[in-house]
Amino acid sequence: MCPKMNVQFLSILLISTIFTIPIFATPTPNTYPSRFLKHKTTQNENNSSTSPPQYYFEVTQPLPTSPLTPSCTLPLFNHNFSNTYGQPPITIPYSPPKNCAWTHATLQFTSACKGNQYDRISAVWLGGVELLRTSTAEPTDDGIFWKVEKDVTKYYSLLVQENITLAVMLENIVDDVFTGVYQVNVSFIYFSVHQRRSSSRKVKKTGRKFLENGKGFSDDNGVVLENGLSDSSSSSSDLYVQPADLIIPVSGREEEGFWFRIESELDKKLKRISIPRNTYKTVLELYVSFHGNDEFWYKNPPNSYIISNNLITQRGNGAYREVFVTVDGKLVGSVVPFPVIFTGGINPLFWEPVVGIGAFNLPTYDIDLTPFLSFLLDGEMHSIGLGVADGISFWLVDANLHIWLDPFSEEVQAGYFENEVPSFEIERSAEFDGLNGEFEVEIERTMEFSGWVNSSFGNFTTYVKHELEFESNIEIKKDGNKETIEQEVTDKIEVKLTSSSGSTISEYKVEKEYALEIETTTTKGANGTYTMTTSLDNSYEEETNSSELKNRQKASGWMLVEGNEVLDGQSNMNQEYSYKGNSICYSREVSTANGTLLTDNNNLLCLSSY
Ligand SMILES: *[C@@H]1O[C@H](CO)[C@@H](O)[C@H](O)[C@H]1NC(C)=O
Ligand SMILES: *[C@@H]1O[C@H](CO)[C@@H](O)[C@H](O)[C@H]1NC(C)=O
Ligand SMILES: *[C@@H]1O[C@H](CO)[C@@H](O)[C@H](O)[C@H]1NC(C)=O
Ligand SMILES: *[C@@H]1O[C@H](CO)[C@@H](O)[C@H](O)[C@H]1NC(C)=O
Ligand SMILES: *[C@@H]1O[C@H](CO)[C@@H](O)[C@H](O)[C@H]1NC(C)=O
Ligand SMILES: *[C@@H]1O[C@H](CO)[C@@H](O)[C@H](O)[C@H]1NC(C)=O
Ligand SMILES: *[C@@H]1O[C@H](CO)[C@@H](O)[C@H](O)[C@H]1NC(C)=O
Ligand SMILES: *[C@@H]1O[C@H](CO)[C@@H](O)[C@H](O)[C@H]1NC(C)=O
Ligand SMILES: *[C@@H]1O[C@H](CO)[C@@H](O)[C@H](O)[C@H]1NC(C)=O
Ligand SMILES: *[C@@H]1O[C@H](CO)[C@@H](O)[C@H](O)[C@H]1NC(C)=O
Numbered sequence: 001m002c003p004k005m006n007v008q009f010l011s012i013l014l015i016s017t018i019f020t021i022p023i024f025a026t027p028t029p030n031t032y033p034s035r036f037l038k039h040k041t042t043q044n045e046n047n048s049s050t051s052p053p054q055y056y057f058e059v060t061q062p063l064p065t066s067p068l069t070p071s072c073t074l075p076l077f078n079h080n081f082s083n084t085y086g087q088p089p090i091t092i093p094y095s096p097p098k099n100c101a102w103t104h105a106t107l108q109f110t111s112a113c114k115g116n117q118y119d120r121i122s123a124v125w126l127g128g129v130e131l132l133r134t135s136t137a138e139p140t141d142d143g144i145f146w147k148v149e150k151d152v153t154k155y156y157s158l159l160v161q162e163n164i165t166l167a168v169m170l171e172n173i174v175d176d177v178f179t180g181v182y183q184v185n186v187s188f189i190y191f192s193v194h195q196r197r198s199s200s201r202k203v204k205k206t207g208r209k210f211l212e213n214g215k216g217f218s219d220d221n222g223v224v225l226e227n228g229l230s231d232s233s234s235s236s237s238d239l240y241v242q243p244a245d246l247i248i249p250v251s252g253r254e255e256e257g258f259w260f261r262i263e264s265e266l267d268k269k270l271k272r273i274s275i276p277r278n279t280y281k282t283v284l285e286l287y288v289s290f291h292g293n294d295e296f297w298y299k300n301p302p303n304s305y306i307i308s309n310n311l312i313t314q315r316g317n318g319a320y321r322e323v324f325v326t327v328d329g330k331l332v333g334s335v336v337p338f339p340v341i342f343t344g345g346i347n348p349l350f351w352e353p354v355v356g357i358g359a360f361n362l363p364t365y366d367i368d369l370t371p372f373l374s375f376l377l378d379g380e381m382h383s384i385g386l387g388v389a390d391g392i393s394f395w396l397v398d399a400n401l402h403i404w405l406d407p408f409s410e411e412v413q414a415g416y417f418e419n420e421v422p423s424f425e426i427e428r429s430a431e432f433d434g435l436n437g438e439f440e441v442e443i444e445r446t447m448e449f450s451g452w453v454n455s456s457f458g459n460f461t462t463y464v465k466h467e468l469e470f471e472s473n474i475e476i477k478k479d480g481n482k483e484t485i486e487q488e489v490t491d492k493i494e495v496k497l498t499s500s501s502g503s504t505i506s507e508y509k510v511e512k513e514y515a516l517e518i519e520t521t522t523t524k525g526a527n528g529t530y531t532m533t534t535s536l537d538n539s540y541e542e543e544t545n546s547s548e549l550k551n552r553q554k555a556s557g558w559m560l561v562e563g564n565e566v567l568d569g570q571s572n573m574n575q576e577y578s579y580k581g582n583s584i585c586y587s588r589e590v591s592t593a594n595g596t597l598l599t600d601n602n603n604l605l606c607l608s609s610y
Pocket of ligand 6: 409411412413454455456
């Protein structure tokens with residue numbers, strides 16, 4: 001992360017704004033852009049100043065705190081992001097509210113924008129720890145606004161700290177063409193769930209045990225002290241039944257916005273950290289987004305196709321990517337990220353006023369590193385590495401290392417068991433004749449790790465099994481004017497805790513399935529314009545022992561494009577969302593057409609806050 005890279009990135013950006021104009025004016029097949037600006041699509045100039053700004057949203061479920069009255073609210077951050085490209089994040093000091101009893105907290109990120117602007121990536125960090133990765137909606141001349149709410153209780157140990165820095169990054173470009181300034185507010189809202197709970201933190205030192213169901217801890221009287229995060233909307237939250245005692249950021253320099261900018265597979269980022277010797281559990285939480293030539297990595301053909309057809313595009317390297325994590329050089333986990341489509345992506349008309357799955361609150365990925373504690377508990381510095389297999393420029397990746405400490409012991413002992421050697425298989429095939437072809441990638445990865453930790457709670461073994469399957473198929477026909485993308489990811493994770501007698505203390509299983517299909521046909525029009533007709537089906541499913549989430553968007557439509565600008569078009573989008581958990585059962589169905597919300601039906605079958 002040296003300044004050189006910024007310069008390098010800037011030059012790529014200049015190339016894409018200056019030199020691509022002639023390219024897009026007469027686009028050659030397979031160099032059609034995938035990111036667009038929806039410029040004054042269907043608006044009447046006279047009407048534009050009179051229509052009120054439109055509310056945009058991402059379909060999600062109510063937070064478990066939503067029925068509660070906040071104990072207090074902390075409006076903290078208010079900034080207009082105009083020409084912020086290449087600049088450090090905006091920072092402000094944070095301290096928790098005084099005279100306010102609270103046990104849970106949510107982060108509220110609101111934004112408004114008016115004019116002409118691309119979607120931008122943004123993030124919020126507290127003390128260098130990332131709390132939210134979000135992207136902006138592309139504005140209209142009438143203006144738009146939106147609100148993102150996230151349960152941040154798992155960052156409790158940070159939220160109670162005084163005088164730490166809240167940082168918000170949003171790199172925007174404002175000039176004569178791109179006029180949209182993003183106004184951003186960030187607030188924290190605090191809730192008190194059970195009076196018992198706030199006092200339970202003091203009980204902490206007097207003794208607690210694992211509950212047999214693995215759902216938390218009890219005090220000496222068997223009262224459940226910490227419970228209830230299992231219904232927070234964040235993924236894999238069962239790993240955070242109780243917030244960590246300490247969170248160490250695995251992130252870069254503040255001046256560059258903390259996230260690591262990863263430009264290639266070789267561009268692996270390392271962070272040296274040292275963890276307390278009484279750590280008995282640790283989970284790495286990954287934040288990931290993809291941009292530039294890899295924003296649509298799942299559509300990228302192999303380089304052989306690009307070279308043999310003399311294409312100018314740099315969006316290549318095939319359609320497989322995997323974000324990997326190492327500890328002292330050893331591979332400890334990996335993730336194929338869910339393909340979040342930002343609001344300028346594929347067809348921007350699909351994403352108004354309901355944005356793509358994850359666009360306002362990008363999914364995070366948890367890797368339980370407890371089996372590796374024996375390598376980390378020596379009080380020495382160790383390096384955590386983050387990289388992107390097959391990645392090209394650029395990815396924004398960082399992570400938070402959540403750490404749970406033994407309150408009764410200065411030191412715990414840990415050991416590592418040798419397991420089956422991790423297996424990885426990849427098969428690629430590329431068949432093409434000129435611009436027509438078919439490309440396939442399939443991977444299968446299995447990793448099993450286990451280790452024991454002897455703490456005051458006992459000697460427990462953590463067993464982690466991770467099975468990942470990835471399949472991608474790209475078909476290009478009609479001399480590059482018809483493209484069909486199919487991608488499927490299945491990710492199974494099992495985390496099992498057993499006592500030294502062999503009995504199971506807790507077992508957590510999560511199975512995620514992402515399926516994406518995009519079909520686009522392009523026809524050339526007059527004066528370098530072209531019409532793209534697209535159908536899209538993108539779904540995110542997540543099933544754990546105690547919850548089931550299904551979220552699926554289907555969209556279709558066409559658009560008339562000049563350069564990257566959408567001149568006209570029409571669209572339909574339908575989204576079905578359902579969630580069943582211990583305390584929330586929720587379903588919602590929305591449909592939109594031509595930028596208008598047509599239906600929005602939701603059904604809250606059950607909701608009991610914590
Ligand atoms: C906008 O309104 C002005 C005056 O009210 C009128 O002269 C003009 O033709 C209108 N333009 C359009 C595009 O309707
Ligand atoms: C706004 O546009 C709509 C449709 O284009 C038209 O029916 C309406 O009269 C316009 N309103 C104003 C105030 O110009
Ligand atoms: C941001 O811009 C809006 C609109 O121009 C203005 O009303 C507001 O005061 C600005 N806020 C800040 C913090 O500068
Ligand atoms: C931000 O907060 C200010 C002050 O409360 C308010 O006037 C403004 O509308 C808010 N902006 C957004 C985008 O929420
Ligand atoms: C935080 O900053 C305030 C004001 O500078 C100071 O009074 C307070 O002691 C600081 N708190 C801590 C924990 O450093
Ligand atoms: C396990 O840890 C406990 C508490 O730290 C300690 O008393 C005990 O000696 C340890 N057991 C072994 C076998 O080291
Ligand atoms: C903890 O348990 C594991 C597996 O049962 C065992 O191999 C290890 O020696 C134990 N450690 C201690 C300190 O007792
Ligand atoms: C093409 O561009 C020329 C010159 O700008 C213009 O006169 C003509 O009307 C355009 N044709 C179409 C079909 O837009
Ligand atoms: C998960 O499901 C398995 C099998 O249904 C069950 O044995 C186990 O207790 C469950 N674990 C939790 C934490 O609910
Ligand atoms: C969307 O717009 C197109 C053409 O402008 C129109 O044919 C279609 O009926 C519209 N759809 C809806 C649901 O309004």
